[in-house]
Amino acid sequence: xxxxxxxxILFLSAFPLILGACSGRTMTASxxxxxxxxxxxxxxxxxxxxxxxxxxxxxxAWRFPTQPDSKIxxxxxxxxxxxxxxxxxxxxxxLYSLDPQTGVKNWTFExxxxxxxxxxxxxxxxxxxxxxxxxxxxxxxxxxELWPPFETTKPIWSSPISDENCDCIYVPSMDHHLYIIxxxxxxLIWKSDDLGGAIVGKPAISDExxxxxxxxxxxxxxxxxxxxxxxxKFGTSNWIWSGPTIEGDRIYFGDLSGNFYSIDRKSxxxxxxxxxxxxxxxxxxxxxxxxxxxxxxxxxxxxxxxxAIKWSQQIDxxxxxxxxxxxxxxxxxNNKSDALLMxxxxxxxxxxxxxxxxxx
Amino acid sequence: MWDSFISxxxxxxLYIYRFVGQDFGLAIILxxxxxxxxxxxxxxxxxxxxxxxxxxxxxKKWKEIQKKYKDDKExxxxxxxxLYKEAGVSPFGSxxxxxxxxxxxxxxxxxxxxSLAVTPLQLFNLxxxxxxxxxxxxxxNHFLWMDLSQPERLMAFGFGIPVLAIIVVITTxxxxxxxTPTTPNANDQGAAMSKAMNLYMPVFMGWxxxxxxxxxxxxxxxxxLATILQYALMGKVDWKNLLPKNLKV
Numbered sequence: 001x002x003x004x005x006x007x008x009i010l011f012l013s014a015f016p017l018i019l020g021a022c023s024g025r026t027m028t029a030s031x032x033x034x035x036x037x038x039x040x041x042x043x044x045x046x047x048x049x050x051x052x053x054x055x056x057x058x059x060x061a062w063r064f065p066t067q068p069d070s071k072i073x074x075x076x077x078x079x080x081x082x083x084x085x086x087x088x089x090x091x092x093x094x095l096y097s098l099d100p101q102t103g104v105k106n107w108t109f110e111x112x113x114x115x116x117x118x119x120x121x122x123x124x125x126x127x128x129x130x131x132x133x134x135x136x137x138x139x140x141x142x143x144x145e146l147w148p149p150f151e152t153t154k155p156i157w158s159s160p161i162s163d164e165n166c167d168c169i170y171v172p173s174m175d176h177h178l179y180i181i182x183x184x185x186x187x188l189i190w191k192s193d194d195l196g197g198a199i200v201g202k203p204a205i206s207d208e209x210x211x212x213x214x215x216x217x218x219x220x221x222x223x224x225x226x227x228x229x230x231x232x233k234f235g236t237s238n239w240i241w242s243g244p245t246i247e248g249d250r251i252y253f254g255d256l257s258g259n260f261y262s263i264d265r266k267s268x269x270x271x272x273x274x275x276x277x278x279x280x281x282x283x284x285x286x287x288x289x290x291x292x293x294x295x296x297x298x299x300x301x302x303x304x305x306x307x308a309i310k311w312s313q314q315i316d317x318x319x320x321x322x323x324x325x326x327x328x329x330x331x332x333x334n335n336k337s338d339a340l341l342m343x344x345x346x347x348x349x350x351x352x353x354x355x356x357x358x359x360x
Numbered sequence: 361m362w363d364s365f366i367s368x369x370x371x372x373x374l375y376i377y378r379f380v381g382q383d384f385g386l387a388i389i390l391x392x393x394x395x396x397x398x399x400x401x402x403x404x405x406x407x408x409x410x411x412x413x414x415x416x417x418x419x420k421k422w423k424e425i426q427k428k429y430k431d432d433k434e435x436x437x438x439x440x441x442x443l444y445k446e447a448g449v450s451p452f453g454s455x456x457x458x459x460x461x462x463x464x465x466x467x468x469x470x471x472x473x474x475s476l477a478v479t480p481l482q483l484f485n486l487x488x489x490x491x492x493x494x495x496x497x498x499x500x501n502h503f504l505w506m507d508l509s510q511p512e513r514l515m516a517f518g519f520g521i522p523v524l525a526i527i528v529v530i531t532t533x534x535x536x537x538x539x540t541p542t543t544p545n546a547n548d549q550g551a552a553m554s555k556a557m558n559l560y561m562p563v564f565m566g567w568x569x570x571x572x573x574x575x576x577x578x579x580x581x582x583x584x585l586a587t588i589l590q591y592a593l594m595g596k597v598d599w600k601n602l603l604p605k606n607l608k609v
Contacts, residue, residue: 031480075480117480132478154498157480174498198497200483216487216494239487239494256487281484296484320484 031117032281032320033333033340034077038100042324042331043086044341044354045074050088050096051356052103053341055327058352062103064096067359075115077321081122083141087129089116095129097143107143118159118202121169125183128169130156136171138186147186152179157200158243163225165209170225172199172213180225190228195221202243202283204251206265212251214240220253220261222268232268236261241279242293242322247286250305254280258295262307272307282322285330288346292330294319300332302348311348315339365463367489369471374493377475382496385503388472388575392582395468399461400590407596412449419443472575475499476509503578512574522570524577529566531584536561537601539591 033046041061042053048068052061065072071092078088078098085106086098093114097106114133121128126146127139135149136156154175162169168189171179178192178199197217205211210231214220216239222231238257245252250271254260256279262271277295284293290302290310300313300323317336324331329351330344341354376394377387396403416422421443429436444450476499477483483497490497501509506524513520536558569577591597 115479176495197494200480216497218494241484256484279484279487320480 031075032318032335034075034119034321035324035331035333035341036078036080036119037324037326037331038080039327041100042326042341042343042354043078043080043088043100044333045076045078045088046333046335046337046340047073049356050074050078050086050098050103051340051354052100053354055329055343058341058343058354060354060356063356064098064103064105066103075117077119079120079122081127081141082124085122085141087120087122087127089120089129089131091115093131093133095120095127095137095139095143109137109139109143109145111145111149112137114155117155117157118200121160121162123162123169123183125167128160128171128183130158130160130171132157134173134175136160136181138183150179150181150186150188152177154198157198159202161203161205161211163205163209170203170205170211172201172203174198174200176215176217178203178211178213178223190225192223192228195219197239201241201253204244204246206246210265212244212246212265214242214244214253214255216240218255220244220251220263220268222265231266234261234263234268234270238279241281243283245284245286245291247291247305252284252286252291252293254284254293254295256280260284260293260301260303260307262291262305274303274307274309276301276309276312281320285323285325287325287330290346292323294322294332296320298334300344300348313344313348313350315342363488365467366470366474367491369467370475370486370489371491371493373471373475374490374496374499377499378493378496382500383503384476384499384501384508384575385506385578388503388508388578389582391471392468392579393586395464396583396586396590399464402460403587403590404594407591407594409450411596412447416443416447416449468579469576472579473573476501476573476575478509501575506574506578508575508578509573511571512569512577524574524581525566525570528569528577528580528584529562531581531588532562532565533558534602535584535588538588538597538599540601 033044036043040055044051049063051063054061073091076089078086080086086100089095093112095109112131112133114131117132118130129137132155134152134155137149138146140146152173152175154173156173158172160169160171167183168180169183171181176194180189182189195215196219197215199213199215201214203211203213209226211223211225218236220234224231236255237259238255240255242254249265251263251265258275258278259273261273264271277299278297280293280295282294284291292302294300296318298315298317298319302310304310317334321333332342334340338355339353340356343351373391376390377384380386425439474486477486501507505514506512512524514523565580569580
């Protein structure tokens with residue numbers, strides 16, 4: 001009888017753990033670290049904090065919030081505005097404006113009922129923050145709403161991009177469509193046809209107004225936004241999460257099978273393809289003749305424009321975010337908290353590792 | 361192997377989701393019913409074995425050897441085994457089907473949760489399981505008033521009422537009352553254990569439904585209703601158990 005009781009108690013205790021392990025009900029950011037940088041600091045959002053890390057030493061300059069709050073978690077990469085604000089959206093549906101020097105909060109915007117997963121776009125017109133509640137919020141630089149939120153039919157996880165030649169922004173949505181929105185009024189200018197899959201990667205636009213966007217439908221699209229015509233589409237082996245990077249007459253991007261592609265921008269034909277590791281989620285970085293990207297199984301890979309590997313590093317951890325470059329330093333965000341941010345020189349030599357200090 | 365099994369479950373669930381016009385709530389309901397139909401033979405076997413075992417344990421012969429060998433556990437065990445053999449009953453006959461069902465049910469939970477994929481990491485993980493359903497992503501989480509990826513609350517008069525959790529408590533209680541056989545000896549240890557479980561399980565399941573995604577709570581409700589229906593079809597439901605003791609004839 002006693003044994004039966006213990007078995008029942010054990011079962012009742014273990015069952016929520018089994019479910020909990022797969023329910024995703026908590027507010028923990030089930031994402032990965034995201035990154036941005038200015039000339040002096042890297043800004044890293046991960047779980048309960050945004051960290052500012054000094055680029056020259058790899059030491060922590062500040063963190064927000066100073067004490068962990070289980071209700072505040074981050075996934076979106078912070079964005080830096082020209083007027084000196086760091087804009088970051090949280091999983092709690094709050095958009096924060098912080099002082100990049102000190103991490104002190106300037107203002108918050110709390111209208112979203114969803115999570116901020118894509119980074120906000122900041123232009124001279126304002127702040128454009130995509131949310132998983134299907135809305136794009138447009139704010140002035142002091143956090144006041146510019147126009148009523150623009151609604152799509154599914155969450156917006158991708159960051160919008162702007163176009164200097166028109167007062168418009170390009171908003172990809174998980175509803176399979178690309179939207180062009182008037183930045184002054186929030187009115188819809190154009191909505192693409194169904195692109196065959198959700199869009200989560202940030203698109204890229206060339207000087208010739210050709211927009212490149214990848215989808216979960218395993219296709220990279222080139223859309224001429226002046227006449228709204230699809231120039232070409234290129235089929236891949238798996239979903240495209242990574243945004244493309246434009247360099248010269250090519251674009252570079254990866255897919256979730258770990259294939260990395262170099263594509264001719266005009267024709268959409270493949271120039272080369274390599275598969276150095278597992279899934280590629282982050283956007284590639286083009287830097288002085290090398291293309292640098294990360295793979296989920298912890299590889300940092302640098303290739304030349306012919307697809308030959310120049311250098312690579314295998315790190316202990318999973319790399320989802322793409323590398324970024326600032327002030328002579330390549331920065332890579334790792335999802336292991338004992339080496340959350342790593343800095344390399346252009347030859348792949350490690351400069352420092354940032355490990356956040358445990359604070360109780 | 362477990363991953364392949366989950367992939368099969370996820371893809372089957374999404375196949376139904378596509379079939380019913382991308383309504384995930386409806387897909388969960390149909391998928392649950394389908395799984396219950398698939399494991400019906402196991403359930404039937406379990407019910408049959410457990411009834412046979414119970415009948416044997418209430419037989420005169422059983423009670424006699426219980427009394428006779430109350431001080432000799434080893435001998436009692438030997439005699440028990442003899443009785444099992446004679447009656448063609450396996451003491452584990454009711455456990456095995458339950459054990460086989462358990463991974464299927466866990467797989468069902470995981471298929472529901474993984475398909476909902478509301479965070480980047482969940483979506484990334486889901487991509488490993490999907491064969492040809494990328495066009496369905498992201499899943500439409502809304503069903504009636506619920507967001508199936510979140511714990512359910514129906515807002516009324518400024519309060520969030522956990523309607524689904526309440527339904528889970530009621531259906532779990534009704535289900536356990538209906539399918540638990542009454543034993544003549546109220547002091548029987550097994551009966552006492554069943555009575556305690558009939559009280560604890562609804563509260564426990566209600567707490568799970570209150571705390572976890574409503575997609576799971578929906579599964580609990582449908583699963584409870586399916587169990588009641590299944591037992592009813594097998595003629596094993598004792599509706600009188602729902603009545604208070606003093607109203608029973």
